Structure formats: structure tokens, C-alpha cells
Amino acid sequence: QVQLVESGGGLVQAGGSLRLSCAASGPQSTNLPMGWFRQAPGKEREFVAAISWNGGSTAYADSAKGQFSISRDNAKDTVYLQMNSLKPEDTAVYYCAAKYGVTGGRRESDYKYWGQGTQVTVSS
Numbered sequence: 001q002v003q004l005v006e007s008g009g010g011l012v013q014a015g016g017s018l019r020l021s022c023a024a025s026g027p028q029s030t031n032l033p034m035g036w037f038r039q040a041p042g043k044e045r046e047f048v049a050a051i052s053w054n055g056g057s058t059a060y061a062d063s064a065k066g067q068f069s070i071s072r073d074n075a076k077d078t079v080y081l082q083m084n085s086l087k088p089e090d091t092a093v094y095y096c097a098a099k100y101g102v103t104g105g106r107r108e109s110d111y112k113y114w115g116q117g118t119q120v121t122v123s124s
Helices: none
Strands: 003-007 010-013 018-025 034-039 046-051 058-060 068-073 078-083 092-098 118-123
Touching: 003 092, 018 034, 018 092, 018 118, 034 068, 034 078, 046 068, 046 078, 058 068, 078 092
Parallel strands: 010 118
Antiparallel strands: 003 018, 018 078, 034 046, 034 092, 046 058, 068 078, 092 118
16 A cells, blocks of 8 residues: 655745645555546646656656756655646646656556545635
8 A cells, every 4th residue: 555645735926836745654665656646626636747757757747848847855755746836827736747667657547545635725
């Protein structure tokens, strides 16, 4: 079993930055590929970014490229999502997810474990 806890969300003005963290714990939580997804009000959850087990490979949604950066610290079993130049349309609940294997995935169905989500609100 793997437990995921997100933190770092909050209210920020447009143009600001936030760094989300996702801490993994549990007997099988080490070095798992992980991803970030988000769900805006009235919309389906969508892929944001993913990272391989060792951080050597990353993937981003087109909407996140150049604006968001995913990274990890395996010594802390933690994955981060650095979000810069935030826009009101980035407002959403952000979820981290973990999967077994080597690389991250873009589909929700790729992932076995999910966090509860953290709210990010960007004001104009």
C-alpha cells in the first residue's frame, strides 16, 4: 500500500508561483513513477506532468510545458510540481498519483494510488 499526501496549494495572484509537494509513505512507496493531475470546476481531471522512478524522464501536458516543472527527491519520497506564471485558468484541485513500473504515464488508468488533492486558486 502507498499513501500520498499533497501540500503547498493555496491562493495566489496571477503571475505568481507555487510549489506543490507530494509525500509518499507506506511499505511500497519507494521510487515509484509519479504524476500530477488537476481538475478544474466543472471539468474532467486532466494530466499535468509525470516523472520516472529516478527523475531521468519527465512528461508534460502541452498546457504545462514551459510553465510547470516536475521533480523528485527520492531520499524524501517526495515529488514536487513547481508552477510559475500562474493564470486564473490554472485554478483547480491538483492531485498526485503513483504507479508501479519505470516511467510515468499520461492516463489516469496508469496510476494505482492517488492523493486527496490540494486546492490551487489563482486570482486575476
